[in-house]
Amino acid sequence: MTTIAELVLRRAGDSHRALLTDEQTWTWDEWVAECAARAGFLAGALRPGPPHVGVLLDNVPEYSFWLGAAALAGAVIVGINPTRRGAELHRDITHTDCQLIVTSDIYGPLLDGLNLTVPVLDVSQTTYHPAAPPEKEIRGKTGYLLLFTSGTTGAPKACWCSQGRLASISEVVAQRYALTADDVCYQAMPLFHSNALMTGWGPSLVAGAATALRPRFSASGFLPDVRRHSATYFNYVGKPLSYILATPEQPDDADNPLVRVFGNEAAPPDIERFAQRFGCTVDDGYGSTEGGAAVSRVAGMPPGALGVGTPGTAILDPETGAECAAARFDPHGHLINAEEAVGELVSRTAAAGFEGYYNNDEANAARLRDGIYWTGDLAYRDAEGFVYFAGRGHDWLRVDGENIAAAPVERIISRHPDVFLASVYGVPDPAVGDQCMVTLRLRAGAAFDAAAFGAWVDAQADLGPVWAPRFVRVVDELPLTETGKVVKRRLQAERWNVADVWWRPAKRGAFAPLTANEAAALDRQVAARAVLPSQGEPVQGLGDEPVDL
Secondary structure, three states: OOOHHHHHHHOOOOOEEEEEOOOOOEEEHHHHHHHHHHHHHHHHOOOOOEEEEOOOOOOOOHHHHHHHHHHHOOOEEEEEOOOOOHHHHHHHHHHOOOOOOEOOOHHHHHHHOOOOOOOOOOOOOOOOOOHHHHOOOOOOOEEEEEEEEEOOOOOEEEEEEHHHHHHHHHHHHHOOOOOOOOOOOOOOOOOOOOHHHHHHHHHHHHOEEEEEEEEOOHHHHHHHHHHHHHHEEEEEEOOOHHHHHHHOOOOOOOOOOOEEEEEOOOHHHHHHHHHHHHHHEEEEEEEOOOOOOOOOOOOOOOOOOOOEOOEEEEEOOOOOOOOOOOOOOOOOOEEEOHHOOOOOEEEEEOOOOOOOEEOOOEEEEEEEEEEEEEEEEEEEEEEEOOOOOOOEOEEEEOOOEEEHHHHHHHHHOOOOOOOOEEEEEEEEEOOOEEEEEEEEEEEEOOOOOHHHHHHHHHOOOOOOOOOOOOOEEEOOOOOOOOOOOHHHHHHHHHOOHHHHHHOOOOOOOOEEEHHHHHHHHHHHHHHHOOOOOOOOOOOOOOOOOOOOO
């Protein structure tokens, strides 16, 4: 089995460009030398115990060098999310038993006051001595990465990724997109996330393609960067396509070197619009950091579908383990049997590829049950075998006695011409169960027209009356993780006790502004319920947040 260390050493002596920034360029041979120097430093810095190195950096050259150094030294990179703060940041570092934190003067102050006993290396003030690559036995199963899940529903889990698994994934992606040494891979997704490593950095290493680093994603900077670096390939996760498409359109947008784009979680209309506007192909799929179920788009698939799953993919009832019924739709495309069709997306063949979570036996047991890999994501499948995403494990709503999945409702509301992003979730019904609430971020220049929005909602033939939102909140920005996933638990906690909330007092008819007195009355009614069902609580067995490729 190929290892990342082998792939790094293959680049020694290679004079092709390896790493590009606005200020500097490194050849592959120069890049290997930088990695070897840091690997030599690691050899003297690591103590007995887990060789875990936390990296708290933006997408800067040092991050790339330390990825190579850890591979050569047999160390494990712990990608630390720089948006985490205080106790959460302390937990990430201590939970993964980091021996060393690699950071810079930008993020070093985040560690102040955390009472860490871990040495901190400021790369902006450190020099390294040239060194030959360490003579260390590296195998395919040698640990390499601890990748945190997004943490949209709770504390992030640290997922193992060995050198062999990352190398194998990288080889597949490089081959699938025919990457060569002539390509330039534009890397704006954060390097602490699996998407950047598995669909960007790793494949570029396999192919000997250059990586153009952007410290942090910028929608306005995307096209100038692509042109400046002659980027031919771009990987993404979450909403970047939406943000790029929201920038002012220019007649020469398609005049750029970009050829292919690969990612996941883009809205279907954005996939088509992006490809047409920028003159490239866009391939969007579903996958996970853990290496579980995968779903790929295919030609001719129905609107709204994710695509077709790999062999072994199934939709199972998490309580009984039985196969869910095929989805049925009314003439307008509305899912009419959600309760029997929506289940958990699983793989009967991917369990062997799951390498586990670090220091989390409970999460490992939840992910692997009865020899099956359970993704924690909701989905349904039609009679032709096309898979549809129905939301995260926590994205069930129980409205008027009916189970509703959030993702189909979000897809419908996102069709509104003024809606940029829509996030659907459950808030408590004053009587029992949930009510549907949606938080909207509107497109630039748009204003929320309550009457027009209500009429539009009622006119959507595929939006059943139970699916229609009772509450609407409008925000300038949605709370997002670093990779663009909406943190719904924050929205659920805030409920209607914020500004710019509209509601339908009678569940139908016009939306009206929710007053402070009405919000307080709703809170009193909810508090008075004899039994308080949890807000948006997942169906039993679907409690873990998902992770994405």
